[in-house]
Amino acid sequence: MPNPYREIFKAPGTKGFAAAGFIARLPIAMAPIGIVAMLSQTHGEYWLAGAVSATFALTNAFLAPQISRLVDRHGQTTMLAPTSAISVAAFLTLILAANQDWPVWTLFASALLAATMPSIPAMVRARWTELFRDRPELNTAFAFESVADELVYIAGASLSVGLSVSLFPEAGMLVSTLFLAFGVAAFVLQRSSEPRVRPSEGRATGSAIRLRPVQIITLALIFVGAIFATAEVSAVAITKELGQPGAASLVIGVYAVGSFVVGIIVGALNLKMPLQRQFAIAVAIIALTTVPLLFADTVALLALTVFISGMAVSPAFITAFGLIERRVPEAMLTEGITWVMTGIGIGMALGASLTGWVVDTYGPHNGFWVSVAAGTASFLTVLLGQRSLAGERRGAVSMPLAQPAE
Numbered sequence: 001m002p003n004p005y006r007e008i009f010k011a012p013g014t015k016g017f018a019a020a021g022f023i024a025r026l027p028i029a030m031a032p033i034g035i036v037a038m039l040s041q042t043h044g045e046y047w048l049a050g051a052v053s054a055t056f057a058l059t060n061a062f063l064a065p066q067i068s069r070l071v072d073r074h075g076q077t078t079m080l081a082p083t084s085a086i087s088v089a090a091f092l093t094l095i096l097a098a099n100q101d102w103p104v105w106t107l108f109a110s111a112l113l114a115a116t117m118p119s120i121p122a123m124v125r126a127r128w129t130e131l132f133r134d135r136p137e138l139n140t141a142f143a144f145e146s147v148a149d150e151l152v153y154i155a156g157a158s159l160s161v162g163l164s165v166s167l168f169p170e171a172g173m174l175v176s177t178l179f180l181a182f183g184v185a186a187f188v189l190q191r192s193s194e195p196r197v198r199p200s201e202g203r204a205t206g207s208a209i210r211l212r213p214v215q216i217i218t219l220a221l222i223f224v225g226a227i228f229a230t231a232e233v234s235a236v237a238i239t240k241e242l243g244q245p246g247a248a249s250l251v252i253g254v255y256a257v258g259s260f261v262v263g264i265i266v267g268a269l270n271l272k273m274p275l276q277r278q279f280a281i282a283v284a285i286i287a288l289t290t291v292p293l294l295f296a297d298t299v300a301l302l303a304l305t306v307f308i309s310g311m312a313v314s315p316a317f318i319t320a321f322g323l324i325e326r327r328v329p330e331a332m333l334t335e336g337i338t339w340v341m342t343g344i345g346i347g348m349a350l351g352a353s354l355t356g357w358v359v360d361t362y363g364p365h366n367g368f369w370v371s372v373a374a375g376t377a378s379f380l381t382v383l384l385g386q387r388s389l390a391g392e393r394r395g396a397v398s399m400p401l402a403q404p405a406e
Contacts (some may be wrong), residue, residue, distance in 0.1 A: 225347020
């Protein structure tokens with residue numbers, strides 16, 4: 001039986017853009033925590049470090065879909081080069097401002113400008129779609145990208161903090177910025193695999209977020225993102241209460257491992273079930289597996305329940321991006337993918353904030369009630385949206401927000 005992952009990399013240019021894309025996306029995980037690690041050491045104030053990091057993350061969540069929308073209209077090379085250059089320059093300014101103790105407003109201004117960093121995962125998935133549109137190999141490619149995202153979040157955050165602590169405060173941010181600069185440069189230089197610009201037709205000229213399938217999938221993954229953040233915050237709080245704070249990194253790591261393993265397996269399969277049903281089943285499993293987390297009263301049990309809880313994450317992502325590829329017009333594909341990625345980030349930010357409040361108010365173990373609520377909300381969102389997710393294929397006139405689902 002041929003290895004499906006080997007097969008997708010036989011296509012010319014795939015190894016090059018996948019490798020460059022992996023390097024270029026590392027700042028997604030490295031930059032937010034790198035800002036916190038840097039400023040907490042240079043300024044000694046965690047509130048300031050968190051506020052600057054949140055400014056970057058939330059502004060990027062708003063700007064990234066707009067940049068991707070321009071990419072769909074003008075091409076990857078045309079837009080990635082200038083937006084990445086602005087982001088790199090702003091990150092370097094932020095590093096210098098932290099090192100030289102410039103006024104606080106310069107930290108926030110730099111973070112705002114750095115938020116022009118484009119969504120590299122969306123750009124890479126757009127290239128895979130250009131190669132394998134409407135072919136089984138696309139499912140394998142999306143599975144590979146979901147696994148790559150997991151590796152980025154596992155390795156990126158640890159690398160950023162480790163460099164800042166072991167070398168000097170700005171080290172994590174400096175390496176992150178270099179990854180962004182060289183990764184994007186290598187990515188855009190590979191012109192042969194760049195998706196061609198497709199003209200917009202009919203009503204498909206507005207934003208992709210006006211399309212009902214994009215709204216449903218983005219909202220569902222906002223709740224899934226909240227589950228991620230809850231697992232991280234609660235793991236830190238519970239292991240500290242149990243007197244084993246060092247075990248938090250292990251617990252968080254096995255969460256990603258569960259998703260990683262199942263994602264590899266799902267990517268090798270060619271399932272015939274409709275994607276919207278696969279998506280509903282994956283989200284239902286995510287919701288169900290949040291319940292055992294409430295009863296984890298030892299580190300070993302916590303690690304086991306977190307591992308199980310993470311197993312359906314990659315399948316949910318794989319099917320979500322597959323639905324976007326099929327339900328969004330080709331001229332809006334990159335923006336549609338970016339909205340989904342943005343939804344995950346927004347959910348993580350909101351989930352971390354809400355879980356922190358619950359933990360402070362009601363105790364560490366009650367933080368997982370946020371996971372249960374978010375899982376239930378995600379499943380209901382997908383369940384109620386089944387008819388819209390099973391609707392017309394991309395290229396047809398898509399439904400705007402004001403129209404009811406068919």
